[in-house]
Amino acid sequence: MTLLNAAPVLDVDALYLSPYALSAYVALIEKGFEPVLRPVDLAAGEHHEADFARRSLTRRVPLLTLDGFMLSESSAIAEYLDELLPAPGHPPLYPLDLRERARARQLQAWLRSDLMPLRAERSTEVVFLARHLGALTQAADDAADRLFEAADALLAHGSEHLFGEWCIADTDLALMINRLAIHGDPVPDSLKRYAARQWQRPSVQRWLSLKRDV
């Protein structure tokens, strides 16, 4: 099977604003794929149409189709790709050390399930469309403080990435910090620098360069 030559298809939101689509896209690029992006118009409800509902199971983007296999949920996609094309031989998406890998997955799960006020008040339009929004509520401020505390603890070693080498959780964490940093909200300097460096990664830059018709 020549998987690296197969062109995976990634269903993503049509405006390329989904942080989860970003994560799945970066995972594919880092593994050496050239995915075909298939835009799904969420505002028009295309994700509720029968065909997409059947293929995704969840009616959400991103949805990967690779070699006839369909998978949604961005972290499941990254884990699948990492096991499909493992290191050595392929660049890893997760740390090789068992505990660091567990920590990376913990961070991904947390970033996807918590910090709701922050995610709501600093939507990714801030990050991808340079939107300016109002002041944060106390609840979002509290969420930001929890984010900083966790990120500071994980990055206390002062290195460029969370776990020595880059991993997909670096992109997820940088996105969350950049919701605030790019907007100009107060962010500790060390975290601002970390997120700005992560944003320079070529796979992330490719996502940023997609044309957004808004």
Ligand SMILES: N[C@@H](CCC(=O)N[C@@H](CS)C(=O)NCC(=O)O)C(=O)O
């Ligand atoms: N946990 C999922 C979240 C996916 C998700 O929430 N996608 C949003 C776009 S950012 C979506 O499809 N929303 C459509 C809807 O829920 O109606 C993942 O990591 O892939």
